[in-house]
Amino acid sequence: MNYEEKLKSDRYRTSTIGDRDFNEEMESDRGRAVNSAAVRRLQQKTQVFPLESNAAVRSRLTHSLEVQQVGRYISKIILKELGKQGFDLSEYSEGFVSAVEVSCLLHDIGNPPFGHFGEEAINLWTKSFLSKTIQDAFGEETDCQKLIKDLCNFEGNAQGIRLLHQIQALNLTYTQLACLVKYTRAAYEDKPSSANDEFKYRKKKPGFYLTEETLYKSIQENLGIEDGARFPLTYIMEAADDISYCIADVDDAVDKGILSIDKLHYEIARIWESFRGKDGVDDSLVDEGYLLKISGKAMEKAREQKFNSNHAYILTLRTTLVNDLAHYAASRYVENHGLVFSGAFDESLLDGCDKYNLATETLRLLSIENVFNHAEVENLELKGYAVISGLLEIYSPLIKLSFSEFKTLAQSNRLKSHPIETRLFHKLSSKHKNTYFSAVSDLYAADTPSNAQKLTEIYHRSRLVIDYISGMTDGFALEQYQNLSASK
Structure with a gap:
């Protein structure tokens, strides 16, 4: 297991600055990511509560910053443990940690406005x-x-790879991009049909689109990644995300008054006990009461506070779980090092039949039953769904234009016979239109384009519309929908 094969400085396009080592190249990637407009837009995209005015409630950006810190913590534990086993990664340690941190910062970058309901509307x-x-x-x-x-x-993960490579054109290192490929299935590829499929976890969702297939193959070739395999650092990013959101969602619900700490405390106990007798769960784990002990300590801390009991409860719950789960994820990485390094480990670092997995599953179910199903959240999700569906319908006339009509519109910025389509085209951002033009320039150069070429063009035209709408912030999407539908 030679990390020199995985931690490399190569990029899809050769960097204009040479003679930098791996750690320096990872710092360059960090700078490119942090200064990206796509990262800035995360501050106005939904985590759980769309269009939230309370700045203390998490946005995609604040969530990603928390994931970044957890990813850093896990990485440092892993490097320390691998060092004890004779893996000297000191030469690469800064870049190793940075690659994980930046992937954590960027992991939600492809998510559309209004979260999963925006995704549903697009599909x-x-x-x-x-x-x-x-x-x-x-x-x-x-x-x-x-x-x-x-x-x-x-899919948000696949859209993230497209956004970074095609639209933002950040030219990140293959190592940095590989960290972000959470799923290893092409969007046109069928999902594994059998629960016994060796790729059932790694291919349960699309990880990249056809437009990024060449990039993905270059990543595989450069970093020695087998078909269907993951990059080892991706497991760390995923674990950091899982740890962060399982606690953050209930934290935000308490902050908004959707959950009281008494209700939260009761639900933890109820759901934990509900695992007793279920297939695959050892009742001795339920009896041990790992999460119940933590929540009990949290309630003790809360009762000691006269004025800020909510904060005391959540702080105790969060700090204890983050520390425990980070060490657990790191131990799973090290214990399964061979499979993780090769990318053949077909589960997350937080999976397993033990108390830590039971704790995360308890909080996941708690959030589904008490947060995501809450009337306020569902109303906001339905509103978001209506906004994204409405915008897609409004921009649909651009898809209906023939090849020649849209070519004229794109090249002349005007189609006299179609004033509505002309104005819709004007509203598309220049960055997204430039991505489209780059993809179809050869098609436009053909004197008599074939039907196959016209099919390719409408594919990229469809991507243009999807890219534009999925890249909006929640507030901008709502504003555009209200303006274009005259519903303000």
């Missing part, structure tokens, strides 16, 4: 409108179904 539009439009026009073309399937599987 419904692609399946109900976009697929039919493309099928009717190009159904006989060889790659038609492949391109349709690729478009009909919008």
